Amino acid sequence: MFISACILTKNNEDTIGLAISSLINHVDRVIVADTGSDDSTVLIASELGAEIHSFSWCDDFSKARNFCLQLVRNDNWVLWLDSDEEFVWSNDVSFKGWLQDKFFNSTDVLLLEVRHIRTGEPQKVMALTHAERLFSPMFFRYTGSVHENIICVAEDGFQKTVQNCPYAWVIHSGYSPEFQERKHQRNMALLKNELTKNPSNPLTFRYIANEAYNSGDYNQSLLNASKALELIPLTGTYSRAQSYFYSIMSNVHLNKTNEAREMIERCIAELPHYSDPYCIAGELCFSQSLWEEALEWYDSWFDSVKQEKQMFPDYFISQRKQIYKRRQESYRNLNGSISMKEVKDMNLSILITYPELEYDWEELVLHIKEKLRDVNYHIGVWCDKKFQVDQQIKLLWRENKIQTFYEADWQKNSFQFCEKE
Numbered sequence: 001m002f003i004s005a006c007i008l009t010k011n012n013e014d015t016i017g018l019a020i021s022s023l024i025n026h027v028d029r030v031i032v033a034d035t036g037s038d039d040s041t042v043l044i045a046s047e048l049g050a051e052i053h054s055f056s057w058c059d060d061f062s063k064a065r066n067f068c069l070q071l072v073r074n075d076n077w078v079l080w081l082d083s084d085e086e087f088v089w090s091n092d093v094s095f096k097g098w099l100q101d102k103f104f105n106s107t108d109v110l111l112l113e114v115r116h117i118r119t120g121e122p123q124k125v126m127a128l129t130h131a132e133r134l135f136s137p138m139f140f141r142y143t144g145s146v147h148e149n150i151i152c153v154a155e156d157g158f159q160k161t162v163q164n165c166p167y168a169w170v171i172h173s174g175y176s177p178e179f180q181e182r183k184h185q186r187n188m189a190l191l192k193n194e195l196t197k198n199p200s201n202p203l204t205f206r207y208i209a210n211e212a213y214n215s216g217d218y219n220q221s222l223l224n225a226s227k228a229l230e231l232i233p234l235t236g237t238y239s240r241a242q243s244y245f246y247s248i249m250s251n252v253h254l255n256k257t258n259e260a261r262e263m264i265e266r267c268i269a270e271l272p273h274y275s276d277p278y279c280i281a282g283e284l285c286f287s288q289s290l291w292e293e294a295l296e297w298y299d300s301w302f303d304s305v306k307q308e309k310q311m312f313p314d315y316f317i318s319q320r321k322q323i324y325k326r327r328q329e330s331y332r333n334l335n336g337s338i339s340m341k342e343v344k345d346m347n348l349s350i351l352i353t354y355p356e357l358e359y360d361w362e363e364l365v366l367h368i369k370e371k372l373r374d375v376n377y378h379i380g381v382w383c384d385k386k387f388q389v390d391q392q393i394k395l396l397w398r399e400n401k402i403q404t405f406y407e408a409d410w411q412k413n414s415f416q417f418c419e420k421e
Helices: 016-021 041-047 061-071 095-102 177-197 202-214 218-231 237-253 257-270 276-287 291-307 317-335 358-371 391-399 410-420
Strands: 003-009 029-034 051-054 077-080 085-089 108-118 121-135 140-143 149-152 161-172 347-352 376-382 403-405
Touching: 003 016, 003 041, 003 061, 003 095, 016 029, 016 041, 016 085, 029 041, 029 061, 041 051, 051 061, 061 077, 061 140, 121 161, 121 317, 177 202, 202 218, 202 237, 218 237, 237 257, 237 276, 257 276, 276 291, 276 317, 291 317, 317 358, 358 376
Parallel strands: 003 029, 003 077, 029 051, 108 161, 347 376, 376 403
Antiparallel strands: 077 121, 085 161, 108 121, 140 149
């Protein structure tokens, strides 16, 4: 098995080193297709061992990506990374070994979670999305000049099948405000040109809604999100979820509360496992001092986040701590104080035996602190040795003095922990 990673670059000297370094232990080669850098991007990439190719930029990302696919067409897999991203593999089994053991079909495309962070704040995830990044280069090509899509070109009627890759994710660090504005202007120009060439492509409207929303043009975002929802088939649940988000939030920013509520209800009826609309509804009710309704929506949001029955974006992951506090405030305003009575002589031991919470750890710790604010307590967590623990979660455990156990017998551990505390 041979795996290549491909990166498109132009003047990315600040980020290209981390992108390449995150890949070299997981793939057989890294290919950098440079589209006209005049800084140190190519030099840095070359020094790190990447294979450098030049591509004359023609305002078409698909052509640049398909140029790379031709270079790796005989390889088993191609992994795509943007120049401002970092690849993370979290399984003890090697990346290549895992791919070999899973016996994927040649028309499978693997979806990777993308964790968006602010530049300079690597521990704070601002949003979660997902992207098709890993596939066989022989059977796929890109279409669309920007925010390009992967299509299957295999013969005999084979169709693309999207699979999840649970042990890999991408950390996207973003750009400076100045770079982001230039990127926005470029993308909008390319999208408008794409719309002229293919006015019936529903994803183009969704991408324009995204660009307009991020630039603060909420009327334009609302218009294009509505058009996307008209055209995207019901089977396109992920794109429809994103279109609903831009529609709902654009209405919120435009102070069209009733319209936002209508879109929330419509979205939940269609996509009941998509968590963001529940959160937005809770925030709207909280802002209007509707404590009982806010509490119901917040609880529905927490339940939806925990269930994760389908793969959807999460645009409120960075605000969970603040939203949890507003949920508690709604409860207090509705029912009075929720703190326990002071128990000075009590020592409580809490051993958590199911640690597969991932992004819920901060909420759990906050919940314990809120409920037991006047009680002396200690927290322990039992982990199966095979369970892969993210470094960010380990850091959270250390910061909160949470003791870890990795023995097989959790009941024995629990007794020992309680006796100790």
